[in-house]
Amino acid sequence: MSGKRILLSMLGGVGTVYAADFTFQPPVTPVARQIYDLHSLLLLITVTIFIVVFGVMFYAILRHRKSLGHRARPFHENTTVEIIWTVIPFLILVGMAWPATKAVLAQKSTRAEDMTIKITGYQWKWRYDYLDDGVGFVSHLATPTEALHSASAKGTHYLLEVDEPLVVPTGKKVRLLLTANDVIHSWWVPSLGVKQDAIPGFVRDAWFLVDKPGVYRGQCAELCGKDHGFMPIVVDARTPEDYAVWLAARKKLAAASADDPNKVWALADLKARGEKVFQQNCVACHQANGKGIPGAFPALDGSPIATKDKPAHIDIVLNGSKRNPAMAAWGKQLSDTDIAAVITYERNAWGNHTGDVVQPKDIKAARGGKA
Amino acid sequence: MAISTTAGHAPHAHGKPTGLWRWLAATNHKDIGSMYLWFSFTMFLSGGVMALCIRAELFQPGLQFFQPELFNQLTTLHGLVMVFGAIMPAFTGLANWLLPLMIGAPDMAFARMNNWSFWLLPPAAALLLISFFVPGGAAAAGWTLYAPLATQMGMGMDLTIFAIHILGVSSIMGSINIIVTILNLRAPGMTMMKMPMFAWASLITAYLIIAVMPVLAGVVTMVLTDRHFGTHFFNAAGGGDPVMYQHIFWFFGHPEVYIMALPAFGIVSHIIPTFSRKPLFGYTSMVYATSSIAVLSFMVWAHHMFTTGMPATAQLFFMYATMLIAVPTGVKVFNWIGTMWQGSMSFETPMLFAVGFVCLFTIGGLSGVTLSVAAVDIQLQDTYYVVAHFHYVLVAGALFSLFAAIYYWFPKMTGKMYSEPLGKFHFWWSMIWFNVTFFPMHFLGLAGMPRRIPDYALQFTDFNRIASIGAFCFGLGQLIFLYNMLRSIRHGQAAPHKPWEGAETLEWQIPTPAPYHSFVEAPHVEAGDNGVIHSMTGGAHH
Numbered sequence: 086m087s088g089k090r091i092l093l094s095m096l097g098g099v100g101t102v103y104a105a106d107f108t109f110q111p112p113v114t115p116v117a118r119q120i121y122d123l124h125s126l127l128l129l130i131t132v133t134i135f136i137v138v139f140g141v142m143f144y145a146i147l148r149h150r151k152s153l154g155h156r157a158r159p160f161h162e163n164t165t166v167e168i169i170w171t172v173i174p175f176l177i178l179v180g181m182a183w184p185a186t187k188a189v190l191a192q193k194s195t196r197a198e199d200m201t202i203k204i205t206g207y208q209w210k211w212r213y214d215y216l217d218d219g220v221g222f223v224s225h226l227a228t229p230t231e232a233l234h235s236a237s238a239k240g241t242h243y244l245l246e247v248d249e250p251l252v253v254p255t256g257k258k259v260r261l262l263l264t265a266n267d268v269i270h271s272w273w274v275p276s277l278g279v280k281q282d283a284i285p286g287f288v289r290d291a292w293f294l295v296d297k298p299g300v301y302r303g304q305c306a307e308l309c310g311k312d313h314g315f316m317p318i319v320v321d322a323r324t325p326e327d328y329a330v331w332l333a334a335r336k337k338l339a340a341a342s343a344d345d346p347n348k349v350w351a352l353a354d355l356k357a358r359g360e361k362v363f364q365q366n367c368v369a370c371h372q373a374n375g376k377g378i379p380g381a382f383p384a385l386d387g388s389p390i391a392t393k394d395k396p397a398h399i400d401i402v403l404n405g406s407k408r409n410p411a412m413a414a415w416g417k418q419l420s421d422t423d424i425a426a427v428i429t430y431e432r433n434a435w436g437n438h439t440g441d442v443v444q445p446k447d448i449k450a451a452r453g454g455k456a
Numbered sequence: 457m458a459i460s461t462t463a464g465h466a467p468h469a470h471g472k473p474t475g476l477w478r479w480l481a482a483t484n485h486k487d488i489g490s491m492y493l494w495f496s497f498t499m500f501l502s503g504g505v506m507a508l509c510i511r512a513e514l515f516q517p518g519l520q521f522f523q524p525e526l527f528n529q530l531t532t533l534h535g536l537v538m539v540f541g542a543i544m545p546a547f548t549g550l551a552n553w554l555l556p557l558m559i560g561a562p563d564m565a566f567a568r569m570n571n572w573s574f575w576l577l578p579p580a581a582a583l584l585l586i587s588f589f590v591p592g593g594a595a596a597a598g599w600t601l602y603a604p605l606a607t608q609m610g611m612g613m614d615l616t617i618f619a620i621h622i623l624g625v626s627s628i629m630g631s632i633n634i635i636v637t638i639l640n641l642r643a644p645g646m647t648m649m650k651m652p653m654f655a656w657a658s659l660i661t662a663y664l665i666i667a668v669m670p671v672l673a674g675v676v677t678m679v680l681t682d683r684h685f686g687t688h689f690f691n692a693a694g695g696g697d698p699v700m701y702q703h704i705f706w707f708f709g710h711p712e713v714y715i716m717a718l719p720a721f722g723i724v725s726h727i728i729p730t731f732s733r734k735p736l737f738g739y740t741s742m743v744y745a746t747s748s749i750a751v752l753s754f755m756v757w758a759h760h761m762f763t764t765g766m767p768a769t770a771q772l773f774f775m776y777a778t779m780l781i782a783v784p785t786g787v788k789v790f791n792w793i794g795t796m797w798q799g800s801m802s803f804e805t806p807m808l809f810a811v812g813f814v815c816l817f818t819i820g821g822l823s824g825v826t827l828s829v830a831a832v833d834i835q836l837q838d839t840y841y842v843v844a845h846f847h848y849v850l851v852a853g854a855l856f857s858l859f860a861a862i863y864y865w866f867p868k869m870t871g872k873m874y875s876e877p878l879g880k881f882h883f884w885w886s887m888i889w890f891n892v893t894f895f896p897m898h899f900l901g902l903a904g905m906p907r908r909i910p911d912y913a914l915q916f917t918d919f920n921r922i923a924s925i926g927a928f929c930f931g932l933g934q935l936i937f938l939y940n941m942l943r944s945i946r947h948g949q950a951a952p953h954k955p956w957e958g959a960e961t962l963e964w965q966i967p968t969p970a971p972y973h974s975f976v977e978a979p980h981v982e983a984g985d986n987g988v989i990h991s992m993t994g995g996a997h998h
Contacts, residue, residue, distance in 0.1 A: 106903035106915060109835065117835075124832050124902075131822035138793065139815060145796045146811070151733070157800040161735040161985065166794070167787070174786040178779045181829065186772060188831030193768040233519045233911060243517060245913045263765075268605040269698055271763055271838060275904040280834050282764045284699060285604065286692015289765035302913075306763070306838040306906045308598045310605055311525045314909030380591030381525060381610055411608040 110275040113301065113322070114293045117278025119188045126184065130177065192278075195290045198260035202251070206263070206270030206283035206305070207418065208411075209312035209369060213251050216262075220335050223418075224249050225365055226315045230373075245302040250319035252335075254328035255298050261291045267413055268310060274303035274320055282307055295322040310411075312369045344422040346449060352429065352442045359430025362423045367431075370411065375435040382411065386435040395441060398428055399451045421448040472972045480575075483567035484972065485552045486869075488574050492549025493862070495577055497938070499541030500855075502585065504931050506534040511893075511927040514920050519911055527910035528596035529612070533584060535599025536616065539716070540623045541581050543854045547719040548573075548630040550861055551658040553869060555634065557963035557970060558652050558987055560643025560979045560995060565636035566629075573629035580622035587612035587619075598908055600709070603690035603701040606679050613683070617676045624669040631662035643962075643995070645981040649743070652961045652987030653736065656743050657722025660750045664711045664718075667754075672708040675701060699764050706757035714753045716850060718746055720817075720857030721788055724810045726961065727864050728792050729986065731807035732799030733958035738791040739985035745784035745791075752781050762833045771830040778828035785821055789814060804956070805879030809860035812887050813853060820848030823898065838908075841901025847894045856886070859937065866941075867955040871969030872948030878940040885933040892926030960988040971997040 112118040149155045203214040207223075214221035227246040232239050240246065253259050263272055265283040272291075273280040281291040295301075303318040323331060364373075371377050375386035385391045390398050402424055405414035415424060422445045432439045473481070482488050509530050513522050522530065552570065556563055564570045587594040592610020595601065606613055638659045642651070651659075679701070681687040688694025690701045721742075729736045736742065758766060758774040766774075792814050801807070823845040827833050836842060859882070866874050896919035901907075905916045912920065954964045962981065966974055979995025 107899045108902045110904055120832055120835050123829065124826065124835070127826045127829060127832065131825060135818065135822060138789065138818070142793045142796060142811075142814070145793065145799070146801065149732075149797065149799050149801055151800040151802045155798075155800050157733040158798040159734055160798070161737050161739065161795075162741075163794075167738055167741055167790075170790045171783060171787055174783050178782060178825075181825075182776060182779060185775060185829040185831055188829075189771050189775065190768055192831055192834065193771070235518065239517060239914060241914070243914050244911060268608065269602060273838075273906070275835060278835065280763050280837060284692075284764065286696075286698065291765075303904065304906060304909075308528070308602070308605065308838075308908045310596075310608065311528065313528070314524060314906075314911050378525065380593065409608075410604070 110301075112278060113276045113295050113297045113299065114278050115296075116188075116192055116293065117276060119191060120278050123184055123188050127181065130181065134177075192291075195260050195292045197258065198292060199257035200254075201260045201262060202253070203262045203264070204272055204283060206265035206267075206272065206309070206316075208267050208310050208413065209305070209316040210365075211251075211270075211272070211316065211318060212418075215332075218332060218336070220332065220339060222249050222335075222339075223365075224251065224319070226317055228315075242302065244315065245304065245317045245319070247317055247319045250300070250321040252321045252323060252328060252331050253295060254325045255295050255322050256325065258292060258294045261293075263289045263291065266417065269307050270305050270309045270316070271307035272303075272318060273306040274301050274318055276301040277303075277320065280306055295320075298322050298324055298327075315369075344420060344445070346421055346445050348422075349444055349446075350422075350425070350429075350442070352433065352440070355426045355429040355442060355444075356433050358423070359426035359428070360434070362419065362427040363430055363434075366415065366419070367427065375431070375437075383409075385431050386437060391431045392437050392439055395432075395443070396451070398432070399424075399443065399448065402428055403448070403451055416452060421445040421452075424448045482571050482574070483563070485556050485564045485567070485570065486970065486972065488564075488570050489549045489551075489553030490869075491574050492545050492552060492577075495574070495581075496542045496546035496549060499537050499545070499581060501934070503534050503537035503542055504934065506530045506537065508928060508931050510534065511924040513910055514912070515924040516921065517912060517914055517917055522910065524910045525593065525596055528598075528908065529588065529594040531908050532595050532598050532601075532616075533588070536584060536595075536620075537581070538850070539599065539712070540620070541577075541584070543716045543850065543858075544623075544627055545577055546858050547658070547661070547716070547854075548627065548634075550654075550719070550723070550858070550865075551630075551634050554865065554963060555637055555655055555658060556641070557868075557966065557974055558655055558961055559638060559641065559646050560962055560975050560981060561637055561641035562973070562975050562978075564633045565641055566633050569629050570633050573626045573633065576622050576626040576629075580619040580626065583615045583619040583622070587615040590615065600702075600705060601676065601679065602698075602705070603679050603682065604698050606701075607683050607690070614680065617680050620676050621673055624673045627665050628669050631665040634658050634662040635666075643975070643978045643981050646962070646983055646987070649740070650983040650985065650987060652722075653725035653739070653742055653746075654719070654722035655987065657718045657720075657725075657746060660746055661715050661718045664715050664750055664753065668708040668711045668715075671704060672712075675704040675708070678704075699761070702761050702764060703758065706760045707754070709760065710757040711750070711753040713846075713849070714749055716854045717817075718749065720813065720854050721746060723857045723861045723864075724792060724813055725986065727806045727810040727860050728795050728814075730864075730956050730958040730960075731804060731810075732796050732801050734795055734799040735984070735988060736791070736986040737794035737797075738787070741787055742791055742986075745787045748784045749781060752777065752784070756781065759828060759830070759833070762830045763837045775828055775830040779825065782821065782825050782828075789818055789821075802957075804863075805874070805876060805883055806860045806864035806956075808880065808883040809856050809863065812883065813856040813860065816848055816852030816856065816890070820845055820853060823848065836901055838906055839901035840897040840905045840907055843907050844894050844897035844901060847897070851894070852890055859883075859886070862941070864956070865963070866944070867951030868963055868968055868970050870945050870948070871951055872944050873951045873955065874944040874948060875940050878936060882933060882936045882940065885936065886930060889926045889930035889933060893923050893930055894926075896920075896922050896926075962987060962989050962992070965989055965992050966995070966997060973998055 201216045205212040224247045263283040265285040270283040277293040301320045305316045370382035377384040403416035406412035425443045425445045428443045432441045594612040595616040597606040678689040688696040756778045759778045974997040977996040982990040
């Protein structure tokens with residue numbers, strides 16, 4: 086443990102000693118390194134300016150005091166000096182602008198990519214689609230809710246861990262296409278030097294080329310509502326060989342877990358699956374007890390939609406709410422089976438005992454063939 | 457001086473009203489100025505309590521006191537209350553109090569409109585504060601109220617939008633008053649290029665407010681119609697553009713930064729010459745620097761949006777334009793140091809706050825230069841580095857200058873002296889704990905902590921603890937200021953006409969405390985740069 090950390094933990098009071106970092110996370114892409122170096126240069130320049138300028142000021146403060154008997158000399162302008170201190174800062178800025186321009190152009194150069202991944206921001210999770218390989222999945226926060234509410238039992242990667250990370254190959258130029266489903270999010274991984282807003286209705290691009298295998302963590306950087314602080318990003322960079330192995334396994338897994346859209350499910354099975362879907366997608370607003378948050382997010386427990394009007398229930402889950410924009414249209418995100426499962430769960434959980442079973446084919450019918 | 461004593465003829469010859477009516481129907485610029493200042497201090501305390509709630513939650517990892525939705529409401533309202541409730545009204549209040557005295561006017565140009573522009577503020581502030589208690593709570597989209605997140609909120613957002621409309625009307629009317637007063641009511645001899653810097657800063661700020669507050673009102677109205685009337689300005693599914701919100705917002709938002717900074721520059725340009733016992737260095741270049749900052753402030757808005765994915769050419773344009781602002785800002789800092797150089801300085805509380813302002817504002821300026829570099833901003837945008845940066849500019853900048861101003865003009869306003877030891881203690885206490893609170897935030901941002909999160913990864917714990925301790929100490933210290941003011945208003949020693957040896961502007965030529973009706977008859981002045989009065993004749997008051 087380094088000296089600075091001991092000092093900080095003393096300043097910060099008793100408790101666990103955590104690593105405290107003063108500067109950027111170690112960069113692992115050319116762009117991140119460029120940013121790192123550029124920032125170091127800027128820091129050097131600005132600290133030097135501060136020391137020189139305020140050195141002069143503090144000299145005056147120490148020497149030109151009334152209490153020392155210093156008499157004021159009432160000069161109040163000097164054209165030469167004023168021109169000098171206008172021109173010199175301008176020249177320093179031009180000197181800064183040169184490397185800064187190069188870095189901006191490098192960041193914006195998204196061409197000649199080796200592969201493309203589409204990233205979609207949702208409230209509050211990320212979806213990754215490997216456009217060249219047909220693999221796609223959603224990445225959720227993996228930290229259990231209990232860890233948020235108790236002071237103990239927080240793992241090393243508290244809040245920066247996901248159920249399924251974005252796996253990428255090292256040494257390849259990965260182009261990202263970013264968009265969002267609901268509000269603006271921002272995909273940020275400090276070590277990669279990438280932060281790009283994901284904007285609903287628009288596609289933006291960014292890129293990175295990781296040169297060192299490893300796990301790099303970041304999180305959403307644009308306030309996107311209640312659980313903005315709980316949508317981390319984990320990038321797992323592997324060698325091209327390891328990546329190929331992972332990709333093959335992931336494709337196989339996707340094929341194996343594909344649902345038969347015509348399967349007829351039993352209530353218990355569907356409810357069990359629906360509970361999982363609920364935990365991943367609905368719990369943030371409607372809460373684990375189905376009571377919602379009064380005034381902001383409606384309760385499902387005992388609500389007319391979740392206990393009586395089945396078509397309305399299917400409609401609001403599929404197409405979202407017309408009255409409350411916070412209720413997303415889940416038809417675009419979830420499969421027929423998942424939607425059927427979650428509706429079945431909601432109609433049979435908490436105090437709702439309707440005994441209703443909604444089958445995947447009902448959802449398919451409700452989509453009206455639009456799917 | 458004899459003319460105005462013939463009661464009944466001169467329009468301002470009525471007496472001093474008493475009781476509640478004096479305040480409700482106030483048309484006297486000093487009464488209205490005082491109400492503005494007390495109002496803004498009240499808002500400062502309310503916004504401060506919200507800040508302390510935020511820092512309490514962030515003292516350690518995990519969710520302890522507030523659920524995320526309430527946390528987001530607190531960050532949003534903290535920003536709105538501090539910007540629109542505390543800082544802007546405080547500068548308008550000072551302008552009300554001081555401008556007529558500085559330029560030799562009998563009052564503000566539109567005395568009744570002045571009353572209206574103040575009395576709009578309390579209902580607007582009430583709307584903001586009661587929004588915590590409506591269904592769904594207060595607005596929680598950040599003070600920037602970005603769409604489409606802002607379309608998701610409950611009725612707290614509507615109350616916020618309405619409050620912004622009212623606050624905007626208030627500041628526009630205040631600004632019209634400032635502009636007309638300065639342009640039309642200057643005493644003979646007080647030409648534009650002799651005016652004190654605070655008058656210049658207030659004039660330019662007022663133009664900025666009139667230019668951009670309607671833009672803000674427009675954009676929040678678009679959010680309102682998106683929310684309730686089926687428009688799709690910012691809804692991509694209906695052909696709208698969420699990023700357009702940001703362009704319009706920051707076209708307001710960046711000049712807004714200077715609306716909160718230019719009056720501070722003006723104040724400091726009075727205090728440093730006074731306590732250096734020397735004229736302000738480079739008065740003319742100060743005027744031009746202030747004007748060019750104002751003009752440039754309209755051309756840099758998209759530097760708040762470097763991560764939205766603008767084309768490289770736009771990134772570069774806004775980067776260069778932003779860097780350019782460092783030049784006139786640098787000129788101002790050099791001029792202040794040039795004023796101190798070879799002076800005969802003493803360090804009473806106003807001077808301490810002014811020097812503290814120059815140091816800390818410059819730190820904020822230098823981190824601003826770092827942020828202006830688009831490539832580096834990509835890492836720092838929406839992190840605690842930005843939070844550190846704008847608190848150096850707004851707390852150590854605007855707030856410290858306001859403290860400096862209150863201490864400096866307190867004797868003229870009240871006829872009493874404040875307690876110098878308590879004032880100095882307030883300065884050193886604020887200076888230390890301000891830096892303990894906000895300096896570590898630079899490190900948090902660099903290390904990768906986003907802003908506006910209620911809980912954080914474990915590696916950010918140490919600096920957050922330090923910041924929280926600093927914030928509570930800083931907050932408590934402001935009660936010293938309140939105590940000093942209240943005690944000194946009642947029991948302070950009587951202040952001389954000119955408590956500061958080096959104070960040479962017009963307001964120090966009249967009795968202390970400033971008479972209820974000053975300059976009922978315009979004085980004839982012979983003035984030098986920065987409103988330094990060489991001689992004055994006439995200027996009746998009662």
